[in-house]
Amino acid sequence: xxxxxxxxxxxTGSAQGIGAAIAEELAADGMKVVVADVNAAGAQAVADxxxxxxxxxxxxxxxxxxxxxxxxxxxxGRIDVLVNNAALVPLTxxxxxxxxxxxxxxxxxxxxxxxxxxxxxxxxxxxxxxRIVNIASNTFVAGTPDCAHYVATKGASIGLVRxxxxxxxxxxxxxxxxxxxxxxxxxxxxGPHAAGFDYVVPMQAINRRGVPADVAPAVAFLASxxxxxxxxxxxxxxxxxxxx
Ligand code: 4PL
Numbered sequence: 001x002x003x004x005x006x007x008x009x010x011x012t013g014s015a016q017g018i019g020a021a022i023a024e025e026l027a028a029d030g031m032k033v034v035v036a037d038v039n040a041a042g043a044q045a046v047a048d049x050x051x052x053x054x055x056x057x058x059x060x061x062x063x064x065x066x067x068x069x070x071x072x073x074x075x076x077g078r079i080d081v082l083v084n085n086a087a088l089v090p091l092t093x094x095x096x097x098x099x100x101x102x103x104x105x106x107x108x109x110x111x112x113x114x115x116x117x118x119x120x121x122x123x124x125x126x127x128x129x130x131r132i133v134n135i136a137s138n139t140f141v142a143g144t145p146d147c148a149h150y151v152a153t154k155g156a157s158i159g160l161v162r163x164x165x166x167x168x169x170x171x172x173x174x175x176x177x178x179x180x181x182x183x184x185x186x187x188x189x190x191g192p193h194a195a196g197f198d199y200v201v202p203m204q205a206i207n208r209r210g211v212p213a214d215v216a217p218a219v220a221f222l223a224s225x226x227x228x229x230x231x232x233x234x235x236x237x238x239x240x241x242x243x244x
Pocket of ligand 1: 089136137138139142144180181182183188193196200
């Protein structure tokens with residue numbers, strides 16, 4: 001594909017972890033990838049590796065979202081793929097979730113999806129083509145404890161996929177969710193979720209720790225032209241952890 005016809009993908013939260021692996025996978029598939037993250041240096045490092053473009057982005061900031069989407073359109077004239085990956089992944093028992101923490105998680109994990117998706121679908125709608133993938137979580141299926149706010153936002157991201165698919169389908173845009181299980185990302189490994197592997201890995205059908213590269217190919221498929229006939233769906237990518 002000639003450079004002007006190269007597909008352009010925006011991946012939020014892609015300075016590390018699952019988002020970085022998705023950015024690498026989409027670049028390997030020939031796309032120009034915009035690596036967007038609150039961590040500017042991390043985003044630049046990933047972008048350098050994949051000949052992409054780094055953008056500093058807090059998805060919960062409406063002005064930054066509008067600015068970044070505008071810059072991408074100015075630079076490339078298109079946004080073909082959006083991966084809503086950016087999220088806070090806290091581990092907090094219900095009794096300790098303050099309203100402030102609740103609001104913060106809603107703001108990044110849910111308002112962020114609204115803001116970026118609303119801006120990007122305007123661009124995709126004009127082009128008559130788009131692929132949107134929300135990174136959800138199998139915690140919505142498993143009912144994983146001690147992160148009820150997080151689980152609620154992941155359920156809402158699946159709700160949005162189901163509620164929006166009909167409107168977007170008329171514009172040539174598909175929207176799906178990928179729901180990973182626990183993944184050995186920088187975020188999980190550096191926090192209290194890491195203890196979850198001891199409990200979850202034996203429940204999986206494949207008994208090793210999942211890594212970001214285990215999730216990225218499923219996202220890349222749904223982000224590809226080949227997935228035209230799939231929309232409004234959730235693909236669980238968790239080595240069979242949740243399968244009953
Ligand atoms: C099973 O999405 O799906 C921990 C942390 N354990 O973020 C997740 C499981 C975590 C998960 C997740």
